[in-house]
Amino acid sequence: MPQDRPITMTDEQRDEFxxxxxxGVLSLSAGEDSPHSVPVSYGYDSSTETFYFRLAVGADxxxxxxxxxxxxxxxxxxxxxxxxSVVAQGQLEGVESEGIEVExxxxxxRVDIPLVDIFEGPIREISFEFxxxxxxxxxxxxxx
Numbered sequence: 001m002p003q004d005r006p007i008t009m010t011d012e013q014r015d016e017f018x019x020x021x022x023x024g025v026l027s028l029s030a031g032e033d034s035p036h037s038v039p040v041s042y043g044y045d046s047s048t049e050t051f052y053f054r055l056a057v058g059a060d061x062x063x064x065x066x067x068x069x070x071x072x073x074x075x076x077x078x079x080x081x082x083x084x085s086v087v088a089q090g091q092l093e094g095v096e097s098e099g100i101e102v103e104x105x106x107x108x109x110r111v112d113i114p115l116v117d118i119f120e121g122p123i124r125e126i127s128f129e130f131x132x133x134x135x136x137x138x139x140x141x142x143x144x
Contacts, residue, residue: 009084009140015046017077017084017140020111024075026053028092035072042073043111051088051133052095052111073133082143088135095130 009017021043027035043052051073069092076085 007142007144009086009142013142014086014138014140015044018044018046018075018086020044020046022075024073026055027072027074029070040073042075045111049135049138051135053092053131053133054128055131057127057129071133073135084140084142086138086140088133088138090133090136092131092133095132 021041023039023041025037026040027037030036040053040055044050045052071090071092073088074085076083
């Protein structure tokens, strides 16, 4: 067997890798078109296996219809021991959706969403909204 086959992370390895926040790529479904994939920062609450995102919104944003979108989120890293990645799939929820407000506020207190400036204009002029992803599927892999 080849030595570079990936192996599945344990839940503990996955949670350690994700930490309480970082960066990755969020792909939003686009009907019959190719998914819209963008770099994003995330927060991760390991106690509930929930991701939180701060997404730019507005007239120029292609993420304007993010709520209730089916998404895939991927984060990865290359270390001295090899590569590792986590893929989460599910449906985005606006954090102000009815019935999840209290749970979401508690989760946001446990995460650290880095502010990554990838915008053409001043960041103070960008509008953001918060979303969460409680994955239907959550997998982690490491290089063997």
